[in-house]
Amino acid sequence: MKILTCTQQKEADEYTIAHNSILSINLMEKAATLLTDAICKRWDKSHRIVIFAGPGNNGGDAVAVARMLHLKSYQVEVFLFNVTGKLSDDCLTNIRRLHECGFTSYHEVTSQFDAPKLTAHDIVIDGLFGSGLNKPLSGGFAAVVKYINASAAKVVSIDVPSGLMGEDNSYNIRQNIVQADITLSIGLPKLAFLFPENEELVGEWEVLDIGISQEYIENAETRYLITEEKDIRPLITPRHKFAHKGNYGHGLLITGSYGMGGAAVLSARACLRSGVGLLTIHTPVCNHTLLQTCVPEAMVEDDVHERFFAEPAELDNYQAVGIGCGLGQEEITAQAVIEQVRDCEIPLVLDADALNIFSTYRNNLSYIPKNTILTPHIGELERIIGRCSNSYERISKAKDLANSLQCYIVLKGAWTVVITPEGLCHFNPTGNPGMATGGSGDVLTGIITALLAQGYSEEEACKLGTYVHGLAGDIARNKVGEISLKAGDIIEALPEAWKSLTKN
Ligand SMILES: NC(=O)C1=CN([C@@H]2O[C@H](COP(=O)(O)OP(=O)(O)OC[C@H]3O[C@@H](n4cnc5c(N)ncnc54)[C@H](OP(=O)(O)O)[C@@H]3O)[C@@H](O)[C@H]2O)[C@@H](O)CC1
Ligand SMILES: Nc1ncnc2c1ncn2[C@@H]1O[C@H](COP(=O)(O)OP(=O)(O)O)[C@@H](O)[C@H]1O
Ligand SMILES: [K+]
Numbered sequence: 001m002k003i004l005t006c007t008q009q010k011e012a013d014e015y016t017i018a019h020n021s022i023l024s025i026n027l028m029e030k031a032a033t034l035l036t037d038a039i040c041k042r043w044d045k046s047h048r049i050v051i052f053a054g055p056g057n058n059g060g061d062a063v064a065v066a067r068m069l070h071l072k073s074y075q076v077e078v079f080l081f082n083v084t085g086k087l088s089d090d091c092l093t094n095i096r097r098l099h100e101c102g103f104t105s106y107h108e109v110t111s112q113f114d115a116p117k118l119t120a121h122d123i124v125i126d127g128l129f130g131s132g133l134n135k136p137l138s139g140g141f142a143a144v145v146k147y148i149n150a151s152a153a154k155v156v157s158i159d160v161p162s163g164l165m166g167e168d169n170s171y172n173i174r175q176n177i178v179q180a181d182i183t184l185s186i187g188l189p190k191l192a193f194l195f196p197e198n199e200e201l202v203g204e205w206e207v208l209d210i211g212i213s214q215e216y217i218e219n220a221e222t223r224y225l226i227t228e229e230k231d232i233r234p235l236i237t238p239r240h241k242f243a244h245k246g247n248y249g250h251g252l253l254i255t256g257s258y259g260m261g262g263a264a265v266l267s268a269r270a271c272l273r274s275g276v277g278l279l280t281i282h283t284p285v286c287n288h289t290l291l292q293t294c295v296p297e298a299m300v301e302d303d304v305h306e307r308f309f310a311e312p313a314e315l316d317n318y319q320a321v322g323i324g325c326g327l328g329q330e331e332i333t334a335q336a337v338i339e340q341v342r343d344c345e346i347p348l349v350l351d352a353d354a355l356n357i358f359s360t361y362r363n364n365l366s367y368i369p370k371n372t373i374l375t376p377h378i379g380e381l382e383r384i385i386g387r388c389s390n391s392y393e394r395i396s397k398a399k400d401l402a403n404s405l406q407c408y409i410v411l412k413g414a415w416t417v418v419i420t421p422e423g424l425c426h427f428n429p430t431g432n433p434g435m436a437t438g439g440s441g442d443v444l445t446g447i448i449t450a451l452l453a454q455g456y457s458e459e460e461a462c463k464l465g466t467y468v469h470g471l472a473g474d475i476a477r478n479k480v481g482e483i484s485l486k487a488g489d490i491i492e493a494l495p496e497a498w499k500s501l502t503k504n
Pocket of ligand 2: 352376377412413414415416430431432433434435436437438439440441442443444469470
């Protein structure tokens with residue numbers, strides 16, 4: 001699913017009106033009908049609905065919703081802010097329609113706003129500003145936002161929380177943005193919804209499909225996409241009847257150190273559950289027995305060192321290598337990692353300590369071969385690119401890094417984003433907060449390494465790997481709940497995740 005900018009969303013509305021023989025006012029009526037349904041589904045008529053409408057089409061939506069709720073016998077009150085004396089045509093039409101159905105609780109605010117007292121039982125509909133916001137809110141509008149945020153009422157924002165820009169909020173004023181409990185987004189989701197710092201502004205969100213022109217969406221250029229199951233399923237190659245293990249690659253995981261043998265176990269088990277033909281684990285001597293016992297399907301190659309990775313492995317016999325889980329950052333390990341990476345000519349995944357080592361030895365970043373997959377969480381990424389003050393800045397800098405190294409970056413978290421060397425950002429929708437627990441990332445490295453070994457391209461391995469990892473996490477959550485979920489549960493759920501993605 002594409003994510004469009006607010007400017008494109010406006011163009012999409014105009015294109016739909018021009019090419020799909022629908023009048024602008026009727027598109028708004030469609031939006032208002034869906035908004036009303038979503039509100040009625042959640043709240044019954046015992047709640048007073050207080051609607052704040054702005055001067056543009058976001059306000060037009062809100063006034064249309066007021067009429068529909070009124071006709072359903074909800075108790076509705078409308079405050080329309082008309083401080084410049086300039087209302088959009090569709091907003092004016094909806095004000096007229098509201099009056100025509102005998103509605104009387106309508107207040108037009110031109111200068112002085114006598115704010116109603118809001119209670120916890122009231123529902124506020126925020127239709128002040130949507131995708132037409134062109135600068136941060138200030139003055140009277142900022143005061144209205146602060147008053148809404150200070151109230152105990154539940155807040156439903158139409159399209160976007162008023163004051164929030166759809167993409168970049170680096171220069172926005174946070175206190176002057178509505179804090180919604182629910183955002184009902186019209187058409188497509190906005191990029192800003194996927195950023196952790198906006199969670200308390202956007203609340204729970206839902207997209208309402210008003211029938212925006214598919215033709216426009218298909219042709220619209222965007223760097224931001226949300227991966228869907230329908231994008232993932234066709235990527236999976238079915239196994240042939242006469243297949244043998246040699247067809248599915250030999251993967252190598254360079255993982256584990258003294259005290260972190262568990263990372264090796266987790267990544268190896270996940271790798272084996274994701275279809276790799278053969279797996280070898282290169283690990284310090286101290287982990288030999290652990291791995292032979294816990295992961296009997298894998299071969300174990302001992303490093304020369306008792307406790308740490310110290311000498312690069314020979315890569316001739318492998319189709320992919322994953323380096324970094326639980327390696328530690330001893331000096332001897334750092335040198336071995338850098339040498340291993342520099343000389344690597346097969347598909348490569350770098351995770352955890354391998355990334356930390358490159359952030360310490362930054363001059364060696366250029367040794368990372370083209371097309372390598374880097375799988376940092378925010379902390380690991382910022383050790384490389386520097387501290388960022390918001391997600392938009394972080395993603396922009398990560399795109400620059402992916403471009404300069406010609407690598408793939410899998411920036412992990414809720415809405416893990418796969419960034420390609422060309423700067424496309426694929427957001428992954430699966431996964432849940434139960435996965436915020438030690439070892440979850442090791443599982444992902446194992447999965448991606450398995451996919452690379454099987455011959456999936458880097459982009460496919462990143463998208464498919466993050467999707468199935470999150471899906472397994474969601475299946476595990478259904479079984480054990482978010483609080484009890486541990487990394488091993490994600491591995492145990494991998495068979496069901498893979499099965500669900502391959503069944504007809
Ligand atoms: N038929 C359709 O097209 C459909 C549209 N839809 C709905 O329309 C919404 C977009 O409507 P929109 O384009 O009219 O923009 P909107 O967000 O209402 O704001 C524009 C107004 O705000 C003003 N303004 C801006 N920034 C400001 C600021 N900081 N402080 C103060 N004022 C500020 C700006 O004034 P200006 O700066 O232009 O003088 C202008 O008056 C979209 O989110 C969706 O809800 C859906 O119903 C689907 C069908
Ligand atoms: N709130 C969340 N929602 C979805 N996925 C999450 C969430 N928190 C963590 N995850 C996933 O769990 C994994 C955690 O990885 P990481 O932080 O590297 O853990 P570790 O280093 O302990 O293995 C990532 O794949 C991340 O996307
Ligand atoms: K709004």
